[in-house]
Amino acid sequence: MSTVLDPSHILLDVPVTTQDEVFHAIAAHAVTLGLTTDPAVLVEGLAAREAQGTTGLMDGIAIPHAKSAAVAQAALVVLRTHDGVAWETLDGQPVRLAISLLIPEGEAGTTHLKLLSKVARTLMKAPVRAELLAAETPEALVEILGEHVLA
Amino acid sequence: MQEIFIVAATGCPTGIAHTFMAAEALEQAAEELGVRIKVETHGQVGIENALTAEEIAAADGVIIAADKDVNANRFNGKRVVDVEVKAGISRPTELLQQIIDGTAPVRGGKSAPVPADAGTATDDGDHGLFGDTRVVAGQKFQPRDLYKHLMNGVSYMLPFVVGGGVLVALSFLWGIYSADPEHPEQYNEFAAMLKTIGGTSMSLMVPVLSAFIADSIGKRPALVVGLVTGLLAATAGTGFLGGIVTGFLSGYGMLLLGKLLEPLPKALNGLKAIFIFPVLGAFLFGSITYLLSNPMKDINTGLQNFLTGFQDSSPIVLGLIIGAMCAFDMGGPVNKAAYVTGVALLGNGNYFFMAAVSAACITPPLVTGFAALFFRKAFDARTRDAAYVNFALGSTHITEGAIPFAARNPIVVIPILMLSSAISAVLTLLLQVQVPAPHGGFLVLPVVTNGLQWVLAILAGSIVGGVIYGAYMQRKAAAPSAATTPQEALV
Numbered sequence: 001m002s003t004v005l006d007p008s009h010i011l012l013d014v015p016v017t018t019q020d021e022v023f024h025a026i027a028a029h030a031v032t033l034g035l036t037t038d039p040a041v042l043v044e045g046l047a048a049r050e051a052q053g054t055t056g057l058m059d060g061i062a063i064p065h066a067k068s069a070a071v072a073q074a075a076l077v078v079l080r081t082h083d084g085v086a087w088e089t090l091d092g093q094p095v096r097l098a099i100s101l102l103i104p105e106g107e108a109g110t111t112h113l114k115l116l117s118k119v120a121r122t123l124m125k126a127p128v129r130a131e132l133l134a135a136e137t138p139e140a141l142v143e144i145l146g147e148h149v150l151a
Numbered sequence: 152m153q154e155i156f157i158v159a160a161t162g163c164p165t166g167i168a169h170t171f172m173a174a175e176a177l178e179q180a181a182e183e184l185g186v187r188i189k190v191e192t193h194g195q196v197g198i199e200n201a202l203t204a205e206e207i208a209a210a211d212g213v214i215i216a217a218d219k220d221v222n223a224n225r226f227n228g229k230r231v232v233d234v235e236v237k238a239g240i241s242r243p244t245e246l247l248q249q250i251i252d253g254t255a256p257v258r259g260g261k262s263a264p265v266p267a268d269a270g271t272a273t274d275d276g277d278h279g280l281f282g283d284t285r286v287v288a289g290q291k292f293q294p295r296d297l298y299k300h301l302m303n304g305v306s307y308m309l310p311f312v313v314g315g316g317v318l319v320a321l322s323f324l325w326g327i328y329s330a331d332p333e334h335p336e337q338y339n340e341f342a343a344m345l346k347t348i349g350g351t352s353m354s355l356m357v358p359v360l361s362a363f364i365a366d367s368i369g370k371r372p373a374l375v376v377g378l379v380t381g382l383l384a385a386t387a388g389t390g391f392l393g394g395i396v397t398g399f400l401s402g403y404g405m406l407l408l409g410k411l412l413e414p415l416p417k418a419l420n421g422l423k424a425i426f427i428f429p430v431l432g433a434f435l436f437g438s439i440t441y442l443l444s445n446p447m448k449d450i451n452t453g454l455q456n457f458l459t460g461f462q463d464s465s466p467i468v469l470g471l472i473i474g475a476m477c478a479f480d481m482g483g484p485v486n487k488a489a490y491v492t493g494v495a496l497l498g499n500g501n502y503f504f505m506a507a508v509s510a511a512c513i514t515p516p517l518v519t520g521f522a523a524l525f526f527r528k529a530f531d532a533r534t535r536d537a538a539y540v541n542f543a544l545g546s547t548h549i550t551e552g553a554i555p556f557a558a559r560n561p562i563v564v565i566p567i568l569m570l571s572s573a574i575s576a577v578l579t580l581l582l583q584v585q586v587p588a589p590h591g592g593f594l595v596l597p598v599v600t601n602g603l604q605w606v607l608a609i610l611a612g613s614i615v616g617g618v619i620y621g622a623y624m625q626r627k628a629a630a631p632s633a634a635t636t637p638q639e640a641l642v
Contacts, residue, residue, distance in 0.1 A: 052164055053218065053237065063168050067195075090241040101167055103195075113167060113195050120168035124175040124240070127555050134533040147559065 003073065004115055005145060009033060010078045010138035019087055019095075023047060023064065026077050026100045034072070035102060041070035042102070056089030059129045063120060065101035075102050076119065078141060080133075097133055099123065115149065122148045155186040157250050158202050158210040162193030162217035163236045170194045173216045173239030180243035186251060193221050212250030213258070214239070223258070231258035297399075304364035304398055305491055308356050312494055312589050315352025320587040320598035322346035356498055357385035357394035364395065368402025372409070372424065376432040377401035380440040387444035390451040391495035397440050404436050455499055458492075462503055466580035470507055474573025474612075477511035479565065481550045481557065486512070494589045502585035506605060509586050510579040511572035513593075514612045515553035516545030518571045521617025522624060529625035545613070548592035556620075563623060571616025578608030 011029060016022050023046045027039035036042050045066030049055065056062040077100045084094025101116045122128055128148050135141040159177050163169035174190040181188035191202045204225075207213070212230040215223055216239025223233070232246050232255045239246065249255040322330055322345040329342035361381025365373035380401050384393035408431065412423060419427075461469050476489040493508035523530050523538030530538060537555065544552030557564045585600035596602045 049165060053169075055168070057172070057240070065165065065167055067165060067167075090237065103167065116167050117171040117192075117194055117196070121171045121175040124172050124179065127558070130533070131559075134531055136531050144559075 003075070005076045005078075005142055007138035007142050009076055010080075010141050012080045012138060012141075013082045014079050015082045016079075016085060017083065019050070019085060020047075022079060022081070022085055022095075022098050026064070026079055026098065029077055029079070030071075030075075030102060033075070033077070035075050035077070036068075036070045036072055038070040042066060042068055044068075045070065046100070054088040056087040056095055057123060058089060058091040058093070059126070060084065060089075060093050060096035060133060061123060061129055062087055062089065062095040062098050063101060063123065064098055065103070065116075067103040067105060069105040071102045071104045074104060074113070074116070076100065076116070076145075077102060080141075099132075118149045119145065155211050155251055156206075156209060157181065157186055157188045157212050157214060157247060158206055159188060159190045159214040159239075160193065160202070160217060160221040160223075161190060161215075161236060161239055162219045162221045164218055166193060166195035166219075169218075169236045169240065173236050173243075174200075176240045176243040177214065177216070177247070180247055184244065184247055184251065186247060188247075191221070193217065193219065212253075212255055214246050214250065216240075216246070227258050229258060230255040233258070300364050300367040300399070300402065301395065302487070303367035304360040304362075304395070305487070307363040308360040309494070309589070311352050311355045311359055312497070313591075315349040315354075315356070316497060316588045317591065317595065317598075318345045318349030319353065320349075320595065322349065323587065323598055353498060354385065356494075357389075357391060358382040360391070360394040361398040361401065364398025365401035365405070368399070369405040369409070372428040372432060373402045373405035375429050376405055376436050379433050380436050383437060383440045384444060384447065387441075387448060388451070389444055389447035390455070390499060391491075392451050392454065393440075393444070393447045396443070396447060397436070400439060401432070401436050404439075405432055408432060408435070455496065455501070458496065458504065459501060462501075462580060467577050470577030470580045471573045473504075473507045474511045474514075474571075474576035475569045477508060477550065477576070478515050478553075478568040478572035481515055481554050481568075486550065490589075497587065497589055502587045502600070503580060503583070505589060506584040506586035506599070507576040507579045509548060509590075509592070510575040510584075510605065510609050510612070512548055512550045513545050513609050514572045514575040514616065515550055515557075515568040516541035517609065517613035518568055518616035518620055519553055519556045520545065521614050522621035525617055526621030526625045529621055529628045546593045548590050560627075564620065567616055567620050567623070570619075571612045573612070574615055575609045575612030578611055579605055582608055584608065 009029075011025070014025055016025050020043075023043045024039070026046065027036065027042040030036045030042060031039050045068035046064045049066050050064060054062075055064045079098045079100065081096055081098070084096050087095040089095060099119065101119070103113065103116070122145070123132075125148070128144065131144050132141060135144055159174070161170045161173040161177070163173075170192050171194060174192050177190050178188060189202060189206060190200060192199045207225060207229065210229065212232070213226045215221055215226070215231060215233045216236050218236050223231070230250060230253065232249050234246060322342040325337060325339040325342040329337045329339045330346035332338050332343075358378050358381035361384065362374050362378035365377025377398050380397035381394050384397045387393070389396075405428065408428070412427065415423065458469075473489050477486050479485045489508050490512065493505040496504045519538045520542040523535045527535065541552040553568060557568060582601055582604035584602075584605040586595065586605070587598055588595040593606070596606070599605055
């Protein structure tokens with residue numbers, strides 16, 4: 001999953017305080033990674049999905065995602081915040097880790113989608129969530145996701 | 152009824168994340184509750200793991216956790232829990248419980264094909280005094296079921312062994328002959344009582360094992376026969392193996408008997424449960440057990456002699472095998488196989504084997520603890536805390552504590568743990584340690600023969616393993632950190 005997820009896709013200790021800032025940080029980082037050229041549309045996409053129903057899970061993890069024409073290539077962008085961000089979650093806890101799934105508009109029925117679905121499945125395992133929250137380096141995070149998703 | 156089977160369909164508008172998380176959550180919860188589930192996912196990639204009409208027909212109930220249409224009409228007439236996808240993620244157990252308890256409403260009102268008319272038109276057996284005695288037809292037999300039935304028996308049996316074993320072991324605190332009036336110098340009335348109670352509990356081991364293997368297969372009618380044949384087998388000295396044989400014999404035998412008696416008029420159903428099944432079943436399978444007792448006894452004695460011989464002639468090989476088995480899947484089937492053998496031999500008065508098994512089970516969590524102690528920097532704070540907690544888990548024979556560590560890198564970590572457990576087990580056998588209780592870790596030390604040697608054997612394996620595992624973690628932690636610091640990665 002080198003192109004979908006790479007240590008460079010991961011931001012730790014980001015000083016954001018609102019959901020909107022999280023979306024903007026994700027979009028800005030997607031620009032530097034060459035995943036999109038239109039961050040504003042991407043932010044809209046993330047916000048639109050959020051409006052359909054929250055992507056907040058439990059234990060401080062959320063999976064904001066968007067399927068948008070602004071996305072050039074399917075990828076994961078992971079952002080861990082310095083402080084908790086208010087977010088509607090299943091257990092009411094603030095979000096500390098946003099694992100964002102970015103999908104190009106045209107994609108359907110491909111391996112990328114399956115991979116991302118597998119990431120979502122993996123996040124349902126409590127030990128994995130704990131490991132992700134505790135990971136100290138982007139590499140460690142990638143390794144944890146990679147191990148469980150590719151295994 | 153055999154096992155509860157639930158079908159489910161999950162779906163969400165984007166079909167990338169929640170659909171699959173709900174599926175995963177339901178599957179995890181089902182496993183915890185011990186029910187079988189099949190989850191169909193309506194994702195972006197289309198429908199996966201699609202439910203067949205037969206599966207829907209065979210299901211005890213349906214869970215729909217979806218924010219989109221999942222073609223729910225096909226579930227008409229079944230008990231259906233229909234919720235939004237988020238509920239599937241956040242409270243899967245509750246949803247499953249509604250099906251298990253039968254409180255979910257039947258969808259579409261009209262009672263359609265298979266289920267709702269139970270007990271009236273179709274012949275699905277008897278629901279009288281003895282509960283549901285029907286033979287589940289059409290359920291495919293899976294080899295995995297054998298293991299499940301066996302483990303059902305083992306899980307009911309273990310408390311008897313633990314309770315009895317510990318009481319018997321305690322009685323030895325007054326001396327090895329404390330319960331024997333022939334040895335007045337040691338005899339103690341209280342110890343004698345402990346030993347009698349404990350011994351009675353232990354003697355129930357084989358019958359209970361047999362009964363609950365049978366119960367898992369054929370429900371209540373089989374439980375009766377399984378208990379009777381199990382006690383017969385135990386009395387005849389067939390040991391643990393005999394109990395397994397009679398359990399399966401009674402379970403599948405009663406299923407077969409139920410099938411053969413199906414043509415009997417429905418009016419006789421009540422009589423079947425209270426009279427025909429117990430009388431015929433006990434007679435038939437009791438006779439078979441009676442006739443099989445002698446050969447089974449020989450096999451049991453033979454196996455015991457073989458293991459005991461092994462234990463005397465090549466303790467190192469035996470220790471290696473035990474250690475490797477116990478650490479291989481930590482609480483899984485391979486580990487249980489070694490453990491159950493240890494418990495079985497305990498029932499026959501062989502305390503050496505159990506000592507080795509216990510040592511091998513105690514070691515893996517301690518390995519992680521020592522690794523974190525010796526190589527502090529190789530672990531982050533949370534992992535380190537978990538590793539320290541493993542000192543407590545290991546000391547109380549909870550091998551599972553090591554699983555999170557092994558799961559991170561099974562290919563490397565499990566062999567390390569297997570090696571460590573093998574060292575502990577080999578040393579335990581060589582040092583002639585005897586552990587008379589099947590659980591409890593270091594808590595049972597007062598009743599362990601050569602307890603100090605036992606602790607040393609375990610520490611040796613754990614420390615060797617801890618050094619290897621810690622060194623591995625340190626190398627792993629040192630390798631990638633040079634690449635980018637988090638700050639640099641920040642845009």
